[in-house]
Amino acid sequence: MVKSLDLAPCTFIVVGSGILAALELRDVGDVDVIVTPEIFQRFEDDPSWQRKYFDDGTYYLICGVFEVGLSWDSHDGSPNLADLKSNEHVVDEIPFVAPARLLTWKEKMSRPKDQADIQTLRDYLG
Numbered sequence: 001m002v003k004s005l006d007l008a009p010c011t012f013i014v015v016g017s018g019i020l021a022a023l024e025l026r027d028v029g030d031v032d033v034i035v036t037p038e039i040f041q042r043f044e045d046d047p048s049w050q051r052k053y054f055d056d057g058t059y060y061l062i063c064g065v066f067e068v069g070l071s072w073d074s075h076d077g078s079p080n081l082a083d084l085k086s087n088e089h090v091v092d093e094i095p096f097v098a099p100a101r102l103l104t105w106k107e108k109m110s111r112p113k114d115q116a117d118i119q120t121l122r123d124y125l126g
Contacts, residue, residue, distance in 0.1 A: 002031060002094050011036045013084045015072040015097045022091040025120050032067045034081050043068050073105050099125060
């Protein structure tokens with residue numbers, strides 16, 4: 001599915017629960033992708049992509065199952081693709097956030113919907 005976006009691996013990383021699907025640990029309903037500012041602008045200029053706002057006024061773009069943004073797990077909300085890619089986990093030539101980082105993020109968020117994923121990731125990481 002991600003390959004349909006036709007992005008060079010150096011310009012994006014799949015974050016959130018996408019790695020769980022890639023590792024065949026569970027299915028996911030959407031695909032969260034962090035991209036370079038240039039790729040983000042390309043999608044923003046495409047009318048098939050719509051803005052979805054966070055409470056703080058920042059936004060990401062959605063189209064079908066894809067949600068595209070500039071940051072994830074950033075301390076101050078600034079773009080952090082390079083940080084995320086510094087410890088990426090590649091599956092089938094697609095870069096994903098590392099399972100250990102996802103676990104840390106899900107534990108920090110501690111939302112009810114994350115509890116099963118937390119256990120799944122703990123089991124996977126041993």
